[in-house]
Amino acid sequence: MGENLVIVESPAKARTIGNFLGKDYLIKSSYGHIRDLSKENLGINIQKNFTPEYVIPEDKKQVVRELKKASSDARIIWLASDEDREGEAIAWHLSEVLDLDPEKTRRIVFHEITKDAIDYAIKNPRSINNNLVNAQQARRVLDRLVGFELSPVLWKKVRPALSAGRVQSVAVKLIVDRERAINAFQPESSYRIIGIFIHTDPDGQQSAFRAELSVRPEKKEEARKILEYCSDAIFTVTDVISKPARKSPAPPFTTSTLQQEASRRLGFSVAQTMSIAQKLYENGRITYMRTDSVNLSKTALAAAKQVISEEWGEYYSKTRNFKTKTKGAQEAHEAIRPTYIENRSITATRNEQRLYDLIWKRMISSQMSEALFEKTTVKIDISGRNEQFLASGEVLKFDGFLKVYSETVDSETDENGKGLLPPLKTGDKVIPENIDAIQKFTNPSPRYTEASLVKKLEELGIGRPSTYAPIISTIQKREYIVKQDRPGKKYTYIILSLTGGEISEESKTETYGAEKNKLFPTDIGMLVNDFLVEHFTEILEYNFTADVEKEFDKIAAGNIEWTQMIEKFYKPFHERVQRTTKVSKKPTGERILGNDPQSGKTVSVKIGKFGPMVQIGNAGDTDKPRFASLLKGQSIETISLEEALALFKLPRKVGEFEGSEIIVGVGKFGPYIRHKSVFYSLRRNQDDPLTIENQAAIEIIKAKRDQIQNKTIRKYTEDPDLQILKGRWGPYIRYNKQNYKIPKGIDPDSIDYEACMRIISKKK
DNA sequence: CAGTGAGCGAGCTTCCGCTTGACTT
Numbered sequence: 001m002g003e004n005l006v007i008v009e010s011p012a013k014a015r016t017i018g019n020f021l022g023k024d025y026l027i028k029s030s031y032g033h034i035r036d037l038s039k040e041n042l043g044i045n046i047q048k049n050f051t052p053e054y055v056i057p058e059d060k061k062q063v064v065r066e067l068k069k070a071s072s073d074a075r076i077i078w079l080a081s082d083e084d085r086e087g088e089a090i091a092w093h094l095s096e097v098l099d100l101d102p103e104k105t106r107r108i109v110f111h112e113i114t115k116d117a118i119d120y121a122i123k124n125p126r127s128i129n130n131n132l133v134n135a136q137q138a139r140r141v142l143d144r145l146v147g148f149e150l151s152p153v154l155w156k157k158v159r160p161a162l163s164a165g166r167v168q169s170v171a172v173k174l175i176v177d178r179e180r181a182i183n184a185f186q187p188e189s190s191y192r193i194i195g196i197f198i199h200t201d202p203d204g205q206q207s208a209f210r211a212e213l214s215v216r217p218e219k220k221e222e223a224r225k226i227l228e229y230c231s232d233a234i235f236t237v238t239d240v241i242s243k244p245a246r247k248s249p250a251p252p253f254t255t256s257t258l259q260q261e262a263s264r265r266l267g268f269s270v271a272q273t274m275s276i277a278q279k280l281y282e283n284g285r286i287t288y289m290r291t292d293s294v295n296l297s298k299t300a301l302a303a304a305k306q307v308i309s310e311e312w313g314e315y316y317s318k319t320r321n322f323k324t325k326t327k328g329a330q331e332a333h334e335a336i337r338p339t340y341i342e343n344r345s346i347t348a349t350r351n352e353q354r355l356y357d358l359i360w361k362r363m364i365s366s367q368m369s370e371a372l373f374e375k376t377t378v379k380i381d382i383s384g385r386n387e388q389f390l391a392s393g394e395v396l397k398f399d400g401f402l403k404v405y406s407e408t409v410d411s412e413t414d415e416n417g418k419g420l421l422p423p424l425k426t427g428d429k430v431i432p433e434n435i436d437a438i439q440k441f442t443n444p445s446p447r448y449t450e451a452s453l454v455k456k457l458e459e460l461g462i463g464r465p466s467t468y469a470p471i472i473s474t475i476q477k478r479e480y481i482v483k484q485d486r487p488g489k490k491y492t493y494i495i496l497s498l499t500g501g502e503i504s505e506e507s508k509t510e511t512y513g514a515e516k517n518k519l520f521p522t523d524i525g526m527l528v529n530d531f532l533v534e535h536f537t538e539i540l541e542y543n544f545t546a547d548v549e550k551e552f553d554k555i556a557a558g559n560i561e562w563t564q565m566i567e568k569f570y571k572p573f574h575e576r577v578q579r580t581t582k583v584s585k586k587p588t589g590e591r592i593l594g595n596d597p598q599s600g601k602t603v604s605v606k607i608g609k610f611g612p613m614v615q616i617g618n619a620g621d622t623d624k625p626r627f628a629s630l631l632k633g634q635s636i637e638t639i640s641l642e643e644a645l646a647l648f649k650l651p652r653k654v655g656e657f658e659g660s661e662i663i664v665g666v667g668k669f670g671p672y673i674r675h676k677s678v679f680y681s682l683r684r685n686q687d688d689p690l691t692i693e694n695q696a697a698i699e700i701i702k703a704k705r706d707q708i709q710n711k712t713i714r715k716y717t718e719d720p721d722l723q724i725l726k727g728r729w730g731p732y733i734r735y736n737k738q739n740y741k742i743p744k745g746i747d748p749d750s751i752d753y754e755a756c757m758r759i760i761s762k763k764k
Numbered sequence: 765c766a767g768t769g770a771g772c773g774a775g776c777t778t779c780c781g782c783t784t785g786a787c788t789t
Contacts, residue, residue, distance in 0.1 A: 009783065032783030039778090059784095086782055140780075147779020154778085161777040168779080278784085290782090466781055474779095610768055619769095627769055667766030679766055727789055739789040 005074035007067065007094060009081050012282050013113065017080075020115045028070055030081065034060050035093045037144050044141055046570070050563050052141060056097065064097060071098045076106060079128070080121070082332035083109035085556070089136035092128050102127070112297035112334050113287070135555040138562040142166070142548060145570060146539060149577045150532070157586050158528055163478055166545060167463050169532055171471055172480045173540055174456055175448055176521045176529045183638060185444035190216040191223035191496075195389055195435040197235065197380070199422045207422040208433060211380055211391035216440075220494060223437035226387070227498040230435050234383040237428040241377050245394070246370040249401035251294040251322035252335035252363045255465035256458045258289070261362070263451035264408045266354055269517075270450040271469045276355045277336070284339055285346055286359055290465040291333040292458075294322035296363075300334070303341040304367040312403060318369040327461035328549050337363040361405040368401035378424050393421035437496040447518040450483070462545045480525035485685050486633065488514030523612040523636045527589045535580045539573075593641040601625075603644055605636040612636050614644040629666060631689065646690050655694030662697045664689045673697050680704050718753045735760055 003024040008014050011029040018027045035054040037043030045051040056064055071077050077100055081087040091107055094100070106125035110117040143166055150164035193213035200206050217223045253261070255274075262273040277289035296304075301319050308317040324331060338360050346356050373394050380389040396402070424430075448456065454468045463471055475481050488511040497504045521529070533540045548569075555562045590606035593614075601617040608615075610629065617625035628647040630639065651665030654673065663674045664682075671682040671689040680700050682689060687696060713731055714724040723734045724742075731748035733740040733756055740759055742748050 011784075030783080033781070036781095037779090082782085090782065136781095143780045145779085149778095151778035155776095163778045165779045282784090464781060466783080470780090608769055613769075615769085625769085627767095629768085665766075668768090669766060672766060674766080681766095725789090732789060734789085741789080 003074065004076050004078060005070050006078040006080050009087065009090060010288070012284070013288070016113050016284070017118060020113075020118050026070060026074070028067060029063075030067065030090060030094060031060070031063055033086070033090055033093065034064055034067075034097060037140065042148055043144060050141055050566050050570075052137060054093070067094070068098055071100060074104075076104055078122070078125070079105065079107045080109065083111065084330035084332040085132055085136045085139065085552070087332055088129055088132040089140075092130075092133040095128060109332075111293075111295065111332065112300075114297055114299050116299075117297070129556075131558040132556050134562040135552040138555055138565055139548075139552055141562075141566055142569065145566070145573070149574065150536065150539075153535075153577060153581055154528060154531075156581060157531065157584060158524070162524075162528060163474070164528070164532060166539065166548075167457075167467065167471055168475050168478075168480075169529070169540055170460075170462055170542060170544070171453065171457060172475050172521065172525055173529050173533070173542075174453065175481050175519050176526050178445060178447060179521050179526075180637075182444045182447065187441040187443070188218075189439050189441045189493075190218050191220070191437040192216055192440050193223060193226060193435060193437045195230075196433045197389070197391075197430040198433050199424060199428060199430045201423060209391055209393075209421050211378070211389035214388050214390055217437075220437075220439070220496070224496055224503065227435055227437055227496055227503050229385060230382065230432065231498055231501050231503070233385070235389070235430045235432065236381045236383070237378060237424050237426055237430060238381050238388070239377070239379040240424055240426055242374055244397075245373040245375045247373070247400075247402075248370050249320075249365045249368055249405070250362065250407045251320075252296060252337050252366045253359060254292050254294060254326075254335060255290050255468060256292070256326075256454050258336055258359070259454050259468065260451040261358060261408065262355060263449060265358065266351075268351075268355075270454060270472055272351075273355065274469045276351050280348070280352055280356055280359075283348070285343075285348070285352075285356055286339060287335070287337050288333045289336055291331075291336060292324065292326055292329040292465055293331040293333055294324055294335045295331065296321070296335055296337060296366075300337055300341060300363075301367065304364055307341055308364060308368055316368050316400065316403065319367060322366070326458055327546060330464075335363070365401040365405035368404065369398075371396065371400040371402045372398040376421050378421060380430060391421060391424075393419055395420055432498070434497060434499040436498070439493040439495070441491070441493070441512075443513075447515060447520065449518060453519060460542055460545065461549060475525075479522055480528060481519050481521050483517055484515070484520055484633070485517065486515040486520070487685075488512050523589060523607055523630075526635075526637060527587055527607055530589075531584075531587045535584060536573075536576065589636050591636055593639070593644055596645065603641060605630070605639055605644060607636065614639075614647055616648070631666065632670065650689060654692060654697050657694070657698050657701065662694060662701075664692055664697065673700060675701055713748065714751075716753050716756070722753070722756055724748060724751065724756075733759060 004026065006017065006021065006025055006027045007030055008017065008027065009030055009032055011031070014027040014029045021027065035056055038053045038055045043053050045053060079091040079094055081090040095105055107128050108121040108125050110121040147163070147165040151162065154162040154164055195211055196208050197211055198206055198208050213226070217226065258277065259270045259273050262268040263270070268276070274289065277286065280286045281289050305317050305319055336359055338356065341363065344360065346353060348356065374397055376393045378391045380391065382388065450472050453472065457463045457468065457471070476483065490509055491512050492507050492509050495506050495508060497506065538544060551565045554560045555565060588606040590604055593603045593605060595601065596603050596616050599616065603614065603616050605612065605614050612630040612635070614628045614630065615625050617623060619625060626648065628650070630636065630647070634643065651663050654662045654664050656662065657675060660676045665672060665674065666689055669681065671687070672679045673682065682692065683700065711726050712723055713726055716722045721736050724731055725734050731742055733742060742751065743759065746755065
């Protein structure tokens with residue numbers, strides 16, 4: 001005992017390694033970083049050449065105590081933190097804090113947790129790479145400087161407790177820029193001309209297929225002319241080209257791709273995916289879930305090959321090694337995969353099983369053969385015209401990896417080009433059954449989901465696997481962005497139809513752009529973004545991180561001093577901070593909408609002390625100005641004069657119920673209705689306080705009454721204030737507006753009055 | 765619990781990237 005101490009970052013990893021190393025090795029975990037910059041002031045001594053002031057956070061003191069004891073007992077200490085910038089820094093902090101003797105200390109790394117990899121690592125130790133440590137210090141110090149100097153500017157100029165940072169501010173900018181692009185988007189329309197053609201083969205067998213005209217006319221008249229021409233044209237098949245096509249499987253999951261697929265297929269939020277994956281990892285079901293690597297260990301490759309061959313035959317197996325293309329990837333781990341590939345399914349909670357299944361399929365399919373197709377494209381001439389109809393079909397010849405898994409895509413897939421075409425030959429005549437010209441509108445880029453934002457950040461090299469979920473939660477906590485559903489807008493489009501030689505015209509209405517769980521910027525988010533972009537342009541640029549990463553790489557290569565790099569950044573940055581604090585005005589986002597038709601006064605919107613508001617009149621006027629808050633979903637950037645004026649109609653009377661009037665208004669906690677001095681919240685994303693009618697209001701009142709009744713499990717005659725209620729975590733006691741937990745071992749259905757009172761008095 | 769919008773002004777807030785628990789009214 002005590003011969004060797006191995007320190008890794010994660011306790012689950014420590015457990016696994018314990019199985020591979022013998023009794024002579026004690027494995028302990030550092031639980032990530034053990035030191036960080038002090039939170040007092042900057043935590044950096046600028047005068048002393050940016051010397052970092054490191055402290056051990058309160059919640060790490062116990063860990064450090066234990067590691068100190070273990071290391072002083074050990075003969076050799078093996079620092080086995082991850083092989084990346086952060087891991088190297090952890091190793092260095094450990095050696096400093098534990099005061100390790102270099103003679104007794106070995107730095108080792110392994111990318112996969114297999115016996116071979118660990119044995120190899122033990123046989124090939126090295127010393128701590130100080131250049132890499134310095135690159136990490138530069139990263140840490142830069143982030144602290146940016147975060148702790150920018151945030152106070154916002155406290156002074158916008159409102160307290162806001163934040164800004166290298167990563168979060170750019171994440172917000174992505175969402176703001178996208179929203180503005182959507183607002184500014186001008187849809188253009190064109191006509192897709194799609195025919196259903198009938199082909200008759202030599203035996204008289206008829207079959208129908210779809211083909212689309214090679215051009216899309218912009219004007220309805222043009223589309224109509226083409227249809228008119230088609231009504232007595234002759235259609236001849238010209239080119240028939242068949243060629244084989246193949247499709248390869250996607251690589252196994254990284255953090256980012258796992259989050260994307262779990263969001264699309266299982267509807268999980270990014271945070272939910274990570275917490276479920278964490279459980280799977282801790283239970284030894286999957287490899288580490290915070291990774292940017294698509295690499296697989298040799299043992300995993302061999303196991304996959306065996307599973308695939310046994311299940312579907314050897315020709316379904318194809319061993320592949322994937323290479324990471326992601327910017328800034330540090331590849332300290334394997335891809336995310338099942339630890340034991342032969343475990344097709346596991347016993348766990350339903351969501352754990354579903355996520356495991358996804359990970360299993362993705363990993364297995366990545367080691368399977370390509371799917372083979374035959375793709376056929378056909379051209380159909382229209383007599384006397386240059387345009388052609390095009391048809392394409394795809395036949396699956398060999399399913400390969402598709403047997404298990406196919407990656408989903410965000411965009412709508414084209415409905416053309418799927419399925420089988422009839423056996424067409426050059427020179428065949430085909431007859432149109434009907435031809436439609438359908439008006440189609442171009443769409444702006446879609447709003448981000450949590451997962452698609454992560455994808456974008458990863459592409460830009462911003463953030464790391466361990467921070468994607470926290471970034472999204474931070475910018476929501478600061479109220480820079482909101483995750484919301486929004487109803488779509490109705491739009492009308494035209495269909496011209498050629499059937500039986502006659503052309504008919506019809507207009508149809510559809511809803512477009514309904515959003516579910518999408519990320520929208522708030523007014524404060526846009527205001528802060530614009531302020532930062534104006535005064536700190538460089539930091540808000542999408543390639544800022546990529547640029548500083550290049551500097552960090554130079555530090556890691558030993559080509560520049562980290563303090564020099566920081567100094568070069570800090571001087572102009574700090575000056576900018578000071579100048580902005582001194583000279584810039586408080587941004588309000590004010591926008592003049594027009595004049596109030598009643599009073600003739602100016603109507604404006606801006607961010608007030610309590611959020612976005614409309615104002616009629618000005619502060620200096622003889623009458624005080626009138627104010628109203630904007631509703632959720634409204635924005636100072638897009639609200640119209642009419643919408644703004646409508647807000648002054650609240651509170652208003654909606655109607656009557658049970659002989660008393662119903663009033664609708666907007667309060668501290670959002671829109672409400674009041675009836676017999678009881679308040680009811682309006683249903684989110686459903687009711688609009690400006691338009692809600694009496695019937696809907698009555699429904700809300702009745703539903704709330706029902707809900708209260710269902711929530712009550714038990715009442716007591718002894719004391720009407722005492723109730724047993726059904727809550728989020730099961731039954732609980734409510735007494736005089738206080739809640740009490742029911743201790744384990746007591747049956748909530750049969751708990752009597754005395755027992756309740758005992759629990760209550762005990763708590764007090 | 766169901767607005768407010770203002771000229772006195774304490775002391776607080778904040779970054780990014782490694783890691784898990786503890787425990788919910």
